Amino acid sequence: MxxxxxxxxxxxxxxxxxxxxxxxxxxxxxxxxxxxxxxxxxxxxxxxxxxxxxxxxxxxxxxxxxxxxxxxxxxxxxxxxxxxxxxxxxxxxxxxxxxxxxxxxxxxxxxxxxxxxxxxxxxxxxxxxxxxxxxxxxxxxxxxxxxxxxxxxxxxxxxxxxxxxxxxxxxxxxxxxxxxxxxxxxxxxxxxxxxxxxxxxxxxxxxxxxxxxxxxxxxxxxxKHLDGNCHVYVDNEADEAKALKIVLNAKTRRYGVCNAMESLLIHKEVVNQQLPVLASALEEKGVELVGCVQSQAVVSSISPATEEDWYTEYHAPKLSVKVVDNMDEAIAHINKYGSHHTDAIVSQDYTKARAFMTEVDSASVMVNASTAFADGFEYGFGAEIGISTDKIHARGPxxxxxxxxxxxxxxxxxxxxxx
Amino acid sequence: MxxxxxxxxxxxxxxxxxxxxxxxxxxxxxxxxxxxxxxxxxxxxxxxxxxxxxxxxxxxxxxxxxxxxxxxxxxxxxxxxxxxxxxxxxxxxxxxxxxxxxxxxxxxxxxxxxxxxxxxxxxxxxxxxxxxxxxxxxxxxxxxxxxxxxxxxxxxxxxxxxxxxxxxxxxxxxxxxxxxxxxxxxxxxxxxxxxxxxxxxxxxxxxxxxxxxxxxxxxxxxxKHLDGNCHVYVDNEADEAKALKIVLNAKTRRYGVCNAMESLLIHKEVVNQQLPVLASALEEKGVELVGCVQSQAVVSSISPATEEDWYTEYHAPKLSVKVVDNMDEAIAHINKYGSHHTDAIVSQDYTKARAFMTEVDSASVMVNASTAFADGFEYGFGAEIGISTDKIHARGPxxxxxxxxxxxxxxxxxxxxxx
Structure with missing residues (x-):
């Protein structure tokens, strides 16, 4: 035949x-x-x-x-x-x-x-x-x-x-x-x-x-989903302890999964205070950091990131770091460079949490939770056949x-x- | 540019x-x-x-x-x-x-x-x-x-x-x-x-x-939708008056619309009784009938239908007619030749109505109602951008x-x- x-x-x-x-x-x-x-x-x-x-x-x-x-x-x-x-x-x-x-x-x-x-x-x-x-x-x-x-x-x-x-x-x-x-x-x-x-x-x-x-x-x-280029945005109103927990979990729980954080965005007002803490915790786990000029000025071990880095899903102990002026810049960055898979904000501010959920164009948008939760079992479906980054029909797990x-x-x- | x-x-x-x-x-x-x-x-x-x-x-x-x-x-x-x-x-x-x-x-x-x-x-x-x-x-x-x-x-x-x-x-x-x-x-x-x-x-x-x-x-x-090859199946348990109203409305309300009936299926036990009534009402409105051998034996004005007719959306005052042995044959015919747009059963039988709704693989399945209702306004949406015969995302109006x-x-x- x-x-x-x-x-x-x-x-x-x-x-x-x-x-x-x-x-x-x-x-x-x-x-x-x-x-x-x-x-x-x-x-x-x-x-x-x-x-x-x-x-x-x-x-x-x-x-x-x-x-x-x-x-x-x-x-x-x-x-x-x-x-x-x-x-x-x-x-x-x-x-x-x-x-x-x-x-x-x-x-x-x-x-x-x-x-x-x-x-x-x-x-x-x-x-x-x-x-x-x-x-x-x-x-x-x-x-x-x-x-x-x-x-x-x-x-x-x-x-x-x-x-x-x-x-x-x-x-x-x-x-x-x-x-x-x-x-x-x-x-x-x-x-x-x-x-x-x-x-x-x-x-x-x-x-x-x-x-x-x-x-x-x-x-x-x-x-289908092609990429999981997921972001965590640490806002100037973030609770520091929550930010540290979430950033570490989102990046280091597993490196090869599609819901792992690949890019960290941090508000310029808290970068001096928080980035050194976050960076050393990540580096202690063996994560290599690349970042923008402003992030390098704060943490000297960060190497320069290229334009390509912002688009990249490393699937590896590597993370890109970018300092942003405000939440709007973070949202614009995510919508431009992200893969519309899963993105999170860490903030105690009610109005920003609400706007982030509305404006980030991704299959899963999280407030004060690790991107690692984007998963059919964690969402309570009992099982999943995959995660979709398409917008029509099935979106997300x-x-x-x-x-x-x-x-x-x-x-x-x-x-x-x-x- | x-x-x-x-x-x-x-x-x-x-x-x-x-x-x-x-x-x-x-x-x-x-x-x-x-x-x-x-x-x-x-x-x-x-x-x-x-x-x-x-x-x-x-x-x-x-x-x-x-x-x-x-x-x-x-x-x-x-x-x-x-x-x-x-x-x-x-x-x-x-x-x-x-x-x-x-x-x-x-x-x-x-x-x-x-x-x-x-x-x-x-x-x-x-x-x-x-x-x-x-x-x-x-x-x-x-x-x-x-x-x-x-x-x-x-x-x-x-x-x-x-x-x-x-x-x-x-x-x-x-x-x-x-x-x-x-x-x-x-x-x-x-x-x-x-x-x-x-x-x-x-x-x-x-x-x-x-x-x-x-x-x-x-x-x-x-x-999108490609075709509206819609069927009405008149069951042996159909109420005759309802069947006549529905068949006439589904075919003759408008000929150029995608929710018009293009094929009539009728149970063999009621074909002698009901097909002459249905056919003459349709012919009075100027509808040309083509059909299977059994339908021709009952109504002599029906011309022979070709295999191609069963697939055809006429968009015109023309209708194909087929006599079926039972509801299962009607469902198999609809699923094979239809365009998965809108199909209706006329029957007073509860069990058959339930099975027809489950088994007919179409965007809209109707019981004792005209296919003409498949429409965003009639469904209460206030407006429609079109009717989809796809199964994923939007299905129907x-x-x-x-x-x-x-x-x-x-x-x-x-x-x-x-x-």
Whole structure:
């Protein structure tokens, strides 16, 4: 079969399965999730065996230690996947909720019903556990899924796919509700993102270059984030102790995450007082500082920042520092150089807190809290499929609701429209 | 200035203006709308004069009568634009609404704030009144607008643009909040839809070929609908009188609208009884019928339908008719051949009504009501910028809410994340 026919078949099967999933009961979906957990448990030896093939291939191909670590499936990680499935089964089902039913002057009643998006394509890189994470959230929200993992995790993903389809069948749901593409041909991705008749939305999970490529070529809506260039602005009305806690947490909790602070803005009136304290606490943790001329004048260990630094998500123990004249300059800087992901103000001033929340154009805006909270679990969604920096549809951490749509429903009793 | 520099300038100005609009008060936006109404009133003679140029050019270019009619600005249509501005001023302002603030286990409070999308690009064809309709809804929802009208309405649109910017200035808002592109170069559209740094969403209004072209080439999200291939399914449990009223209204109220019925599905058990009544009522109104073999056996005046007919939005006094064995077949037909716009069931059966609402994958699903109700005014939104058949972001009639986004806001008091 040609790749095109294969992808079309995958698409048609996904669409057909989505019709059945859309009317599956919560109980049936939960049963499938738990049956998938059982199937993973049973498949444990096979999973580790198949993963070994990927690990050996990866070593032969010269993957670095970090990539090999992401690729590895061991008992703890399989436990994690099983636990994840059980957790998703406990989440409330968003599907079918009816809201806003109102009688209108014409006599009809109009409201909205929450429904699945339909078919979701997930494109991801080396970590095989994404197969389970993504499939479980899509299934719970009534969507069928087409998964395309990295070629380096091919055998692991196929083994996981088998367990998934066993679980689906055990619960009486179509095994095509979750399909893992069984070819490593890169053209399969090109097909997947240009089949709007079969795929309703694409969620790419991986490095920036992967996501940029997909966004550029997709003919299907993409839920994505490219960058997490997050800021903390320390205002002249900031409480010093809170500023220190928040700055340290936002930068040093973890360096490789998208909600880490990459740029610190500080009001000129408090820079002499507070920047030395903040800088030495950060440097003690091993954070390298670059900054504007004014910040260098206060803390001599700060190296000069280039224009490019203000745009940069370091993903590393490095931070850019800028002194600003006032909050408006901080907001303008964030809106210009930031990535519209997550930005925070530290201030005790009520009016400024209110204005910062309104004017900063980001998916999450925080007052006196660490940017690290921008996360589906911390926001109480139980799980997340990713974080969106897009403005349409899902913005910020995307949980089950982001995988749904609302259609209008109208109830009448023979009503017709007059004019 | 090159077209590229010109479009970049337009984009930068729109982005800068959007920052000011995002924090403009409701009162200020309403004042601008009313000042725009006054400015249109004052400009009335100039509008008619400039429109005359477009009309003359159109006649010379050989535009047909329907297009010339859409192009025409007369006193009644200017009254309509002025009235529209005043109505939008009375609509509730969606911006700034905060919902769902919840305390989470970490101690932070998390909710969502409704904010403008930012910059909206509107691409439309001949009708100059769209300039006002679109600009007023975008302004009320705090967005700046870049408008690109049809070249045939160039002079009319420029004259309207001048009145708009007078109104904005009078209310102390930046005139760049609404910009009308002042070139007829078609490449301007190509630029507009590929500037994600300056434009947040594109709303194309016009024929299917325009919208298809834009969707294909856009690098910016598009809110659109391509087709309105709407169905009414008359169930074997339908009330006959209601079925007749609804079928007639859905088909014959207006033929050129996207919420008109284009296909009638009827249950085999009631086809002998009801189809002759429905067919003769429709034919009396001048509707041409094509249909499946079974429908032809019952009503001899029905001509044979081709496979293509089931996909077709006639926009004309023509209807396809299909006899189905049961509701499941009707739903499968609608989901396969329909355009996911608006579909209705006529039935007194509770269980079927419930299943139809759940399983039909359309932006609006109706029970015992005419498809003609799928409309922003009828749904109580006060106005609409269009109807979306997309599943993500706005689905169905799009009012002010569809032009907004929700960002997360987090309140803490020095909170940091532990793990």
């Amino acid at each position: 040609s790749l095109e026919s294969y992808m079309n078949q995958i698409g048609q099967q996904a669409r057909a399965a989505s019709r059945l999933l859309a009317k599956a009961s919560t109980q049936q979906k939960n049963m499938a999730l738990l049956a998938m957990a059982d199937a993973l448990e049973t498949a444990r030896p096979r999973l580790i065996e198949e993963n070994l093939k990927d690990m050996q291939n990866g070593k032969e191909k010269g993957l670095d230690a970090a990539m090999l670590d992401r690729l590895l499936l061991n008992d703890a990680r399989i436990d994690g996947m099983i636990e994840g499935l059980k957790q998703v089964a406990t989440l409330p089902d968003p599907i079918g909720e009816i809201t806003g039913m109102e009688y209108l002057p014409s006599g009809i009643q109009r409201g909205q019903m929450r429904v699945p998006l339909g078919v979701i394509g997930i494109i991801y890189e080396s970590r095989p556990n994404v197969t389970i994470d993504a499939a479980s959230l899509c299934l719970k929200s009534g969507n069928s899924t087409i998964l395309r993992g990295g070629s380096e995790a091919f055998y692991s993903n196929q083994a996981i796919a088998l367990a998934i389809s066993e679980g689906l069948s055990a619960a009486g749901l179509p095994p095509e509700a979750v399909q893992v593409i069984n070819t490593t041909d890169r053209e399969a991705v090109g097909q997947l993102i240009t089949m709007p008749e079969y795929v309703d939305v694409i969620v790419p999970r991986g490095g920036k270059s992967l996501i940029e490529r997909i966004s550029k070529d997709a003919r299907v809506p993409v839920i 995307v949980g089950l609701l982001g995988l749904t749509s609302q259609k209008y429903i109208v109830l009448g009793d023979g009503h017709t429209r007059d004019n | 090159s077209l590229e520099s010109y479009m970049n300038q337009i984009g930068q100005q729109a982005r800068a203006a959007s920052r000011l609009l995002a924090k403009a008060s409701t009162q200020q936006k309403n004042m601008a709308l009313l000042a725009m109404a006054d400015a249109l009133e004052t400009a009335r003679p100039r509008l008619i004069e400039e429109n005359l140029k477009d009309m003359q050019n159109g006649k010379e270019k050989g535009l047909d009568a329907a297009m010339l009619d859409r192009l025409l600005l007369n006193d009644a249509r200017i009254d309509g634009m002025i009235e529209g501005l005043k109505q939008v001023a009375t609509l509730p302002d969606p911006i700034g609404e905060i919902t769902g603030m919840e305390y989470l286990p970490s101690g932070i409070q998390r909710g969502q704030m409704r904010v403008p999308l930012g910059v909206i690009g509107i691409i439309y064809e001949s009708r100059p009144n769209v300039t006002i309709d679109a600009a007023s809804l975008c302004l009320k929802s705090g967005n700046s607008t870049i408008l690109r009208g049809g070249s045939e309405a160039f002079y009319s649109n420029q004259a309207i643009a001048l009145a708009i910017s007078e109104g904005l200035s009078a209310a102390g808002l930046p005139p760049e909040a609404v910009q009308v592109i002042n070139t007829t170069d078609r490449e301007a559209v190509g630029q507009l839809i590929t500037m994600p740094e300056y434009v947040d969403v594109i709303v194309p209004r016009g024929g299917k070929s325009l919208i298809e072209r834009i969707s294909k080439d856009a690098r910016v999200p598009v809110i 799009v009012g002010l809410l569809g032009l907004t986004s929700q960002k997360y806001i987090v309140l803490g008091d020095g909170h940091t994340r532990d793990n």
